Amino acid sequence: MGQWAGFGKGLLGEAFSFVKVFLFLQATNDHVGGFVLAKGPSMLPTISPSGELLLMERISVQLGKVRPGDIVVVQSPLVPKKRVAKRLIATEGERVTYVVDPKNSDSLNTIVVPKGHVWVEGDNIHNSYDSRNFGAIPYGLLIGRVFWRVLPFKDFGSMEPHEK
Template structure:
């Protein structure tokens, strides 16, 4: 009987250590810093088409420390299950001039960013869905500010012609 007690005690201590680690990981990911993957053409040349892993800290958005020029992690206003990465170009009250349809015309439009909103755009204006299509984004949708690219994914061509990250 004594032998089983020590096994149960050891199992309990290890379970609690794993639970503490997971709680710490959750708090860190939710409130301090998170890793995210940026892929696709919208942020070329800042991020690779095939995907780059980066770190985004979450404190700047909570304490209103983001500024135009920052790369931000944003909850998509079109699909709330999706996070997008864009460059912040305007804060509330700023006038932003943007190309309406850069592929087909040189027509520009100017908007004033409303209170409590920001203006975001991809670095590649020819292939990005951003504030030019869905308008200013509520500040509350900002999830974090990118501060470090930690892995640059590169496509390698194999002999069969398939691409592998």
């Protein structure tokens, strides 16, 4: 019986250690950042439609330090369980002129981003569902800022923002 009690204590200790590691990783993901798998055509040529593994940090969003040109991960305003990667174009109070119909570059519209909102667009104007379709989104839908490409290894490195 003593041998089984020792085995049980050891197993319980291992399970407790596993739970602590899991909780630490979950808290890190929820408050600091983590990995994001981005795929689809909307961010071509910046992100491959076949998928890339990216690192995202949440602190810039929490501190209000995201800037136009950053690639951000956003909770979809239309499908709440879906997350998408888009380029931050403008923040509250900034003026945005955008092409309403990509097939007609003369179809321009200009808006001022409302207070508490941001304007996001995919880099691929011909195949992106973004603020050009659904308008400015609440700042609260921003999840994090992408800063590093992990995979594919040939493109490993920083994802420095650039103005669109």
